[in-house]
Amino acid sequence: MADSDDATDKRSNGIALGLALGLPLGALFGLLILDSIAIGASLGLLAGIVIGVIVEARGRARGSDEERAGIRQRVTALRRRARSWRMRATTVETTMRTTATIAATPVAGE
Numbered sequence: 320m321a322d323s324d325d326a327t328d329k330r331s332n333g334i335a336l337g338l339a340l341g342l343p344l345g346a347l348f349g350l351l352i353l354d355s356i357a358i359g360a361s362l363g364l365l366a367g368i369v370i371g372v373i374v375e376a377r378g379r380a381r382g383s384d385e386e387r388a389g390i391r392q393r394v395t396a397l398r399r400r401a402r403s404w405r406m407r408a409t410t411v412e413t414t415m416r417t418t419a420t421i422a423a424t425p426v427a428g429e
Contacts, residue, residue: 333378334371341367 345363349356 333375334368337367337371338364341370
């Protein structure tokens, strides 16, 4: 349960940081350049949200080392199963060919 709470906290940090930095920087930008604190603050909030979402998306795309190791283990297990199935199919195919060859061979007394 604590792991999911930690993951949620990590995900929300990007947007929270973007909002916390975007609002004051946007207000400063609006005051100095646009002569309107409200427009600057709203542009700063917008930029903060966009940057926060990008940061979160990059963090999720990378994943943790534990997740990667788990995925590698699953892929390895699936490859082993596939190899085992191929071996079984080859064995069945060989048995069927042998049986067909024996069935097609004429018997000496007939």
